[in-house]
Amino acid sequence: MGERPQTIRDLRRSGYTVLTVREELRKNLIAKLRAGEAIVDGILGYDDTVLPALENALLAGQDVIFLGERGQAKSRLIRSLPNLLDEEIPILGEVEIPENPYNPITREGRALVEKYGDKAPIRWLHRDDRYSEKLATPDISIADLIGEIDPIKVAEGRYLADEMTIHFGLIPRSNRGIFCMNELPDLAERIQVGLLNLMEERDIQIRGFRVRLPLDVLVVASANPEDYTNRGRIITPLKDRYGAQVRTHYPETIETEVAIVRQERAPLNLDGLRITVPDYMEEVLAEVARLARQSPDISQRSGVSVRATITAYESLVANAARRAIHLGEDHAVPRVTDLPAIHPAIMGKVELETVDDAGSEPIIEKLIQNAVAAVFNRRFNVADLEETVAQFKTGLTAEVGEDMPVAAYRELIDQIAGLAAGVTGLAADSAPALRASAVEFVLEGLHLNKRLSRDRVGAHAQYRG
Numbered sequence: 316m317g318e319r320p321q322t323i324r325d326l327r328r329s330g331y332t333v334l335t336v337r338e339e340l341r342k343n344l345i346a347k348l349r350a351g352e353a354i355v356d357g358i359l360g361y362d363d364t365v366l367p368a369l370e371n372a373l374l375a376g377q378d379v380i381f382l383g384e385r386g387q388a389k390s391r392l393i394r395s396l397p398n399l400l401d402e403e404i405p406i407l408g409e410v411e412i413p414e415n416p417y418n419p420i421t422r423e424g425r426a427l428v429e430k431y432g433d434k435a436p437i438r439w440l441h442r443d444d445r446y447s448e449k450l451a452t453p454d455i456s457i458a459d460l461i462g463e464i465d466p467i468k469v470a471e472g473r474y475l476a477d478e479m480t481i482h483f484g485l486i487p488r489s490n491r492g493i494f495c496m497n498e499l500p501d502l503a504e505r506i507q508v509g510l511l512n513l514m515e516e517r518d519i520q521i522r523g524f525r526v527r528l529p530l531d532v533l534v535v536a537s538a539n540p541e542d543y544t545n546r547g548r549i550i551t552p553l554k555d556r557y558g559a560q561v562r563t564h565y566p567e568t569i570e571t572e573v574a575i576v577r578q579e580r581a582p583l584n585l586d587g588l589r590i591t592v593p594d595y596m597e598e599v600l601a602e603v604a605r606l607a608r609q610s611p612d613i614s615q616r617s618g619v620s621v622r623a624t625i626t627a628y629e630s631l632v633a634n635a636a637r638r639a640i641h642l643g644e645d646h647a648v649p650r651v652t653d654l655p656a657i658h659p660a661i662m663g664k665v666e667l668e669t670v671d672d673a674g675s676e677p678i679i680e681k682l683i684q685n686a687v688a689a690v691f692n693r694r695f696n697v698a699d700l701e702e703t704v705a706q707f708k709t710g711l712t713a714e715v716g717e718d719m720p721v722a723a724y725r726e727l728i729d730q731i732a733g734l735a736a737g738v739t740g741l742a743a744d745s746a747p748a749l750r751a752s753a754v755e756f757v758l759e760g761l762h763l764n765k766r767l768s769r770d771r772v773g774a775h776a777q778y779r780g
């Protein structure tokens with residue numbers, strides 16, 4: 316490939332055709348669909364729901380708002396859109412905002428073309444530089460988003476009525492690209508009106524000076540559905556301006572949530588320590604999140620982010636690693652007695668509807684117990700463990716604990732008839748640390764199915780008939 320064009324004349328001779336942002340997105344989307352490629356990377360569980368709606372909106376050339384509770388990958392979806400742009404595009408050089416070299420929209424751009432003609436310089440803009448976003452806060456001003464009179468330019472001798480005295484804001488500087496407003500309803504109403512005027516009428520007013528600005532920009536936004544209603548904090552005309560409302564959601568299956576956690580969790584790599592997380596423990600964490608999203612004790616307006624499951628996973632692994640380090644073991648495997656370690660991670664991600672004098676601990680503990688019971692009952696028929704239950708009816712007891720070494724669990728397997736079969740069903744691998752985790756899971760599952768009693772003393776639990 317030869318040297319890229321550096322002037323408008325070179326660009327014309329190359330035969331380059333300038334597409335609008337919407338045409339460009341549509342062209343590249345169609346190419347990906349025909350090639351069978353994913354339009355976004357690293358987002359799971361949306362193939363049959365969210366992505367088709369997004370594809371329709373982009374094909375139709377519509378501005379898009381993503382509606383969903385926190386932790387539903389809205390920002391990641393939006394930030395993936397620049398991947399559908401061309402890798403680089405030519406823009407007019409030496410001007411304040413990115414402009415189509417063939418058809419500049421600002422007075423500054425037109426003046427440059429009038430001065431140099433086809434020799435006017437151009438530069439190439441990478442797609443990573445064609446995306447801008449702003450988090451909506453009550454203190455955002457029109458100057459931030461649209462522009463303001465620049466006192467330095469006035470001091471240089473320009474008149475206030477001269478368009479070239481304007482210092483453009485973030486949205487005009489996103490021309491030829493994509494602009495995102497996160498949490499749109501948090502914008503003050505007067506700023507929403509200014510945004511509406513720019514999107515609908517393509518003109519702006521700055522200090523009483525009206526500028527016609529036909530921007531070529533795709534405007535996307537995110538919002539919580541609770542706020543994005545006629546009763547919420549959004550003006551109806553702006554709500555009507557968005558062509559497509561794409562509704563996001565939490566993972567619809569336990570398997571999807573587990574897959575997201577495996578993809579997103581921060582790995583814990585410690586020299587001399589092997590870490591293994593059994594799949595049933597991963598399921599328990601995903602089940603805790605699923606139950607929390609249905610719990611009347613937890614605010615569903617705020618939602619329960621997938622980040623809650625991810626941080627719970629990281630906390631669970633950290634607690635198992637801490638135990639192994641203290642005991643001098645080289646294999647860390649999370650157990651049921653490690654689950655209280657996820658309390659801080661969960662509480663940092665949810666809002667409770669009411670908190671009585673007992674605090675949040677009982678609510679989270681109940682979610683964990685119900686999650687363990689649900690996963691246990693998907694994997695076991697309690698009747699198949701009657702031989703183990705019968706052993707406890709003879710007066711046998713079994714003690715487990717967060718700080719107990721793996722060797723103690725080997726003794727329990729040898730001591731309690733029938734327990735080995737249940738453990739092998741969970742941990743086909745004969746690694747002692749994996750079998751220790753399975754012992755705790757089987758005993759806790761029997762307790763939650765009311766087949767065993769359990770007494771707790773600190774970090775230890777004693778099971779009996």
